[in-house]
Amino acid sequence: MFEKQVGIDLGTYNIIIYVKGKGIVIQEPSIVAVSKKEKKIVAIGKEALTMQGRTPESLEVMRPLKDGVIADYLVTEAILRHFLEKVCGRLNPFKPRVMISAPVGITSVETRAVHDAGIQAGGKEVYLIPEPLAAALGAGMPIHTPTGNMVVDIGGGISEAAIISMNEIVVADAVRVGxxxxxxxxxxxxxxxxxxxxxxxxxxxxxxxxxxxxxxxxxxxxxxxxxxxxxxxxxxxxxxxxxxxxxxxEPLKAIVGMVKRVLEKAPPELASDIIDRGMLLTGGGALLRNIDRLLTKETGVPCYVADNPLACVALGAGKALENFDKLRRSLITF
The missing domain is CATH 3.90.640.10 (ATPase, substrate binding domain, subdomain 4)
Structure with a gap:
């Protein structure tokens, strides 16, 4: 087993990469600066972020992912290739096995675009994992047990909530607000x-x-x-x-509404588990002051912020590769 195992949180706001045995190795903004004349990428990540709103006409600073899905395929592929080469080395003959997070409820076309971008960027095998499942796994929730585990992932472009039991999502919902x-x-x-x-x-x-x-x-x-x-x-x-x-x-109201919809759809036994255990908040949005208190106040369910909420999805994607056989049913494979 010479190939690296890589978990990627491909977010609208940040791209976070976990490598087995090394932990989180890259956490950069998923943003690029493109030269309009040459149609060439000039800067990626933190360097491109410093240029945002400060560029001349000839340069465009853009986010290739919108609302959690790929809006510009070629630029997303270039970003993935750039970071995978950083992690694995440019001339490494062993291509990595890659697990990429994807929002719940995205179409088969959007799913295929993420998979193909991962392969073109240098992945040997590329699998997709639903973001809430990755977040719960990365936060260390006991999702393999027959009990209700609720996770709310507030990202840059999309917020998702899911109830998970026996390594699978039972009910989930998403809103393109983050x-x-x-x-x-x-x-x-x-x-x-x-x-x-x-x-x-x-x-x-x-x-x-x-x-x-x-x-x-x-x-x-x-x-x-x-x-x-x-x-x-x-x-x-x-x-x-x-x-x-x-x-x-207003945007927080949309997120609270989405969380309530998931709770309303929960089977009664799982709902009682969630009242006992509470729900876990992950993603960059979990860092907003009092967001946990707002959700507790609005839903009546205790709400906790995960340790290191930003890294949960990338950690979970990496863990999913390590427990691939147990989680196979829940993953999007090709």
Whole structure:
């Protein structure tokens, strides 16, 4: 067994790669800078992220994945190849076995696109695992037992919830709302309230610094810099955490609605397990302050944030390769 076993969380926001025996080896933004004239990729990952909103006409900074699925096949393949070569070495004769996460409920065409991109990027065998199953596995939930395990994965482009028992998903639902929609809601709120236009990176920084799903006992505040829409000149305003809570209420409502739909569809025995055990939050969205308390308040089910929620899906994809025979029924194979 000379080939490497690689688990990949192919997200709208980040690409996270786990290698058996080494752990998480790559965690980079899934973003690229493309030269429009030469149709060539100029920068990938962190380097491309620093260029976002700051490029000349000739360069375009783009995310090749949208709402958790591939929007630009060739660029996604190039990103995967770039990171797989980093992990396995360019001239390695042993191609890796790869497990890639995919959102629940994606079409067979979208599934095939992810698989083909993995093969073209240098994978020997490529399998797909539903994201909530990978998240539960990576978080160490006892999904092999005949009990209800509920996981809520809030990613950059898509949020998913699933109830898992006996290594398989019993009920699941997804909504194409995640960290990016939350950032857009903050930018839109600041534009309407302060006539201030801000970029994606600034909106994300506001969310990380002072964002909260519920009002905080002590308000936090931060300075936000952008362009005044009235004068067209640079301007700074002070925004507090209560305003951000109000701004992000709409996308969070969509996520809460999706979690409730999964609970409503749960068989009674599994529902009683979930009331006892609670639900686990994973994904980058789990890092938003008080998101666990909001879900507990709205659903009445205890909610906990996983240790290292960002890495759960990639860890689970890697573990799925190690337990391939046990999980075969739940995987998407070709």
């Amino acid at each position: 960290g990016i929609k939350i950032d857009e809601a903050i930018a839109s709120y600041i534009r309407k309230k302060y006539n201030l236009q801000i970029g994606e990176a600034t909106a994300e920084a506001v969310k990380i610094e002072i964002g909260s799903a519920l009002p905080l006992p002590e308000k936090l505040q931060t300075e936000v810099k952008g362009r005044d829409l009235v004068t067209g000149l640079p301007k700074t305003v002070v925004v507090n955490s209560d305003e951000v809570t109000e701004a992000i209420a």
